[in-house]
Amino acid sequence: MKTLLLSLSLALGAPLLAAAPALAQTPQAATATPGQQIVATGNRVLATLQQRRAEFRKDPAALRVFVNGELRTSFDSLYAARLVLGVHGRGASDADVKLFADALVDNLMQRYGAALLDFEGNPRLRLKGETALPGGRGVKVSTELLRDNGAPVPVDYLVRNNGGWKIFDVMIEGVSYVQTFRSQFDGPLQQKSIAQVAAELRNGAATPAPAAKAGR
Numbered sequence: 001m002k003t004l005l006l007s008l009s010l011a012l013g014a015p016l017l018a019a020a021p022a023l024a025q026t027p028q029a030a031t032a033t034p035g036q037q038i039v040a041t042g043n044r045v046l047a048t049l050q051q052r053r054a055e056f057r058k059d060p061a062a063l064r065v066f067v068n069g070e071l072r073t074s075f076d077s078l079y080a081a082r083l084v085l086g087v088h089g090r091g092a093s094d095a096d097v098k099l100f101a102d103a104l105v106d107n108l109m110q111r112y113g114a115a116l117l118d119f120e121g122n123p124r125l126r127l128k129g130e131t132a133l134p135g136g137r138g139v140k141v142s143t144e145l146l147r148d149n150g151a152p153v154p155v156d157y158l159v160r161n162n163g164g165w166k167i168f169d170v171m172i173e174g175v176s177y178v179q180t181f182r183s184q185f186d187g188p189l190q191q192k193s194i195a196q197v198a199a200e201l202r203n204g205a206a207t208p209a210p211a212a213k214a215g216r
Contacts, residue, residue: 005145009155009170034165035130035141038157042125042143045070053117060114067113076166077101083168083178088189096194103201104181107208121148125155133158138168181208 032040048066049056056063081101082089089097128142138160144152158169169178188197188206200206 005153005155005172009145009157009172033130034139034157034159035127035143037165038141038159039125039127039143046119046123046125049116049119050122056117057114063117064109064113067109067116075105076160076162076168077105079160079162079166080168080178084181084185085189085194086182086186088186088194092194096198099198100194100201103198104208107201107204111207119147121150123147126152128154133160139165184208 052062052066056066078094078097078101081097081104082092084104085092085097085100124146126144126146128144130142131140132138133140138158141157141159143155143157145155146152154173156171156174157167158171159165159167169176171177185197185208188200192200197206201208
């Protein structure tokens, strides 16, 4: 469940950068914060998933195009991948890091993309607050995923300004995507190259598992 929520949360926050130019054209957008942008664009994605549910269920390829288009717009996958790789990424080429980043995101979307349509109960995001990260690393945007038929789920987005605000980590109920996957891939990366682990992610031989609390 938690990995499904991660996939949804990545897709919801991904349009952040794409929305920024359009927002900048209005007086309200001039002062829009990263959190306000995440919630506004995230709710747009949620509404689209609900409105096009029947179409997407009949045409999985259209769903993949939609989710991938939103996700790849502004998720800082290369920076996030370096954080997940940790010590194994030191000295790694940009090409290898990109292989790993693309494989990880594709793996998540392939496994859970269709399940995004199963969220019922008028799901929507609500902004709770924003906090500057230590060392000028960016901003933590605290939100809740609200559902009519379930308790709110705390979702925090860590964003940094890298040619626009980009997401580099998602924390669901306090569990970090980056830290969880760093722990899970540490063993394989001690024995194999980044390219080999990326290839296993591509072919399904290796899959990122949900965090310990995911069974709830």
